[in-house]
Amino acid sequence: xxxxxxxxxxxxxxxxxxxxxxxxxxxxxxxxxxxxxxxxxxxxxxxxxxxxxxxxxxxxxxxxxxxxxxxxxxxxxxxxxxxxxxxxxxxxxxxxxxxxxxxxxxxxxxxxxxxxxxxxxxxxxxxxxxxxxxxxxxxxxxxxxxxxxxxxxxxxxxxxxxxxxxxxxxxxxxxxxxxxxxxxxxxxxxxxxxxxxxxxxxxxxxxxxxxxxxxxxxxxxxxxxxxxxxxxxxxxxxxxxxxxxxxxxxxxxxxxxxxxxxxxxxxxxxxxxxxxxxxxxxxxxxxxxxxxxxxxxxxxxxxxxxxxxxxxxxxxxxxxxxxxxxxxxxxxxxxxxxxxxxxxxxxxxxxxxxxxxxxxxxxxxxxxxxxxxxxxxxxxxxxxxxxxxxxxxxxxxxxxxxxxxxxxxxxxxxxxxxxxxxxxxxxxxxxxxxxxxxxxx
Numbered sequence: 001x002x003x004x005x006x007x008x009x010x011x012x013x014x015x016x017x018x019x020x021x022x023x024x025x026x027x028x029x030x031x032x033x034x035x036x037x038x039x040x041x042x043x044x045x046x047x048x049x050x051x052x053x054x055x056x057x058x059x060x061x062x063x064x065x066x067x068x069x070x071x072x073x074x075x076x077x078x079x080x081x082x083x084x085x086x087x088x089x090x091x092x093x094x095x096x097x098x099x100x101x102x103x104x105x106x107x108x109x110x111x112x113x114x115x116x117x118x119x120x121x122x123x124x125x126x127x128x129x130x131x132x133x134x135x136x137x138x139x140x141x142x143x144x145x146x147x148x149x150x151x152x153x154x155x156x157x158x159x160x161x162x163x164x165x166x167x168x169x170x171x172x173x174x175x176x177x178x179x180x181x182x183x184x185x186x187x188x189x190x191x192x193x194x195x196x197x198x199x200x201x202x203x204x205x206x207x208x209x210x211x212x213x214x215x216x217x218x219x220x221x222x223x224x225x226x227x228x229x230x231x232x233x234x235x236x237x238x239x240x241x242x243x244x245x246x247x248x249x250x251x252x253x254x255x256x257x258x259x260x261x262x263x264x265x266x267x268x269x270x271x272x273x274x275x276x277x278x279x280x281x282x283x284x285x286x287x288x289x290x291x292x293x294x295x296x297x298x299x300x301x302x303x304x305x306x307x308x309x310x311x312x313x314x315x316x317x318x319x320x321x322x323x324x325x326x327x328x329x330x331x332x333x334x335x336x337x338x339x340x341x342x343x344x345x346x347x348x349x350x351x352x353x354x355x356x357x358x359x360x361x362x363x364x365x366x367x368x369x370x371x372x373x374x375x376x377x378x379x380x381x382x383x384x385x386x387x388x389x390x391x392x393x394x395x396x397x398x399x400x401x402x403x404x405x406x407x408x409x410x411x412x413x414x415x416x417x418x419x420x421x422x423x424x425x426x427x428x429x430x431x432x433x434x435x436x437x438x439x440x441x
């Protein structure tokens with residue numbers, strides 16, 4: 001069965017996300033491999049090597065710590081982890097590894113495009129305990145009508161404007177009242193007029209060098225309504241209308257006009273580490289995945305001085321974009337022992353007491369599985385995402401249904417050209433419409 005079939009039963013699909021991130025989020029290629037090579041032959045006591053490739057570098061060190069713990073408890077398992085993200089295109093790297101024969105045993109995928117490309121290589125995960133424990137809405141879009149499950153979710157994530165509580169308080173602004181663009185703009189102007197007194201360099205730090213911040217996350221807010229907040233509709237859409245292009249432009253312009261400059265040379269690391277965590281800007285457009293970095297930079301600041309609010313959207317006020325950023329897949333090309341070992345590790349990671357503690361306390365994940373009711377969410381940003389997901393005040397992620405390479409090669413560069421003055425907004429939108437249609441042919 002092709003992914004097209006399993007993803008087409010829209011009445012059964014409840015999608016809450018993915019961040020390609022890409023993105024998601026940040027960093028450079030970081031291979032950190034504990035253990036050495038072993039035999040992949042049979043499960044008769046011989047060492048089984050699990051090579052894992054995944055696209056979220058921000059929890060790479062913690063992931064390796066967990067792998068070390070698992071190997072200490074299972075001396076016949078060796079695990080090597082490669083984490084790729086941010087400035088390095090994970091999907092291209094993953095495709096290259098499969099093409100070269102250097103196939104990972106466990107790998108991450110994000111959205112219908114990646115799942116379609118790798119579906120024939122993905123083992124059925126329906127027999128895993130993790131699949132059975134996945135929260136409603138997190139796994140339906142990777143489940144076939146016959147019950148086959150292609151992959152299991154990482155976690156839940158959400159994004160918006162992450163703000164410095166102290167700066168907002170000193171400026172006399174209640175962030176919870178900023179539900180509309182007009183309210184947000186007024187607050188931005190108020191903060192900008194007090195920059196010297198507040199001890200900041202700018203209101204925002206917009207990382208224009210990272211096209212995914214604008215082309216995936218910000219664009220998602222304004223494209224979700226016309227695509228019914230459903231990535232499958234995005235995946236099947238032959239055209240884009242950009243019905244809310246004007247709202248999109250004004251929010252992009254607001255961040256550009258009040259950002260640290262030069263915007264186009266500002267990257268993710270500078271945004272999060274150099275400017276926000278050091279108190280040089282009032283807010284940034286990012287998600288709860290940045291918390292481990294903030295904590296590493298300044299634990300007290302991270303714990304007590306950060307909050308997050310939704311990006312204003314007319315008719316969808318106070319709704320935070322929340323979704324599943326990535327899914328874990330197991331390579332079905334391996335022998336049965338290796339496939340089972342991979343499934344066992346993922347089950348242990350999400351459902352054992354040791355694994356659950358790591359997921360919440362070390363990964364800073366918002367869990368996408370049952371059985372975490374007695375565990376406290378470990379950081380304020382993840383708590384906000386959890387609260388929005390529990391209340392249902394969320395906005396769907398459609399950017400994972402974009403054509404493969406659309407944001408990276410077409411849409412993102414068009415937005416950067418607009419910021420740089422090389423294209424008008426009308427030219428930017430028209431070129432992006434044409435690129436979508438061309439890539440859907």
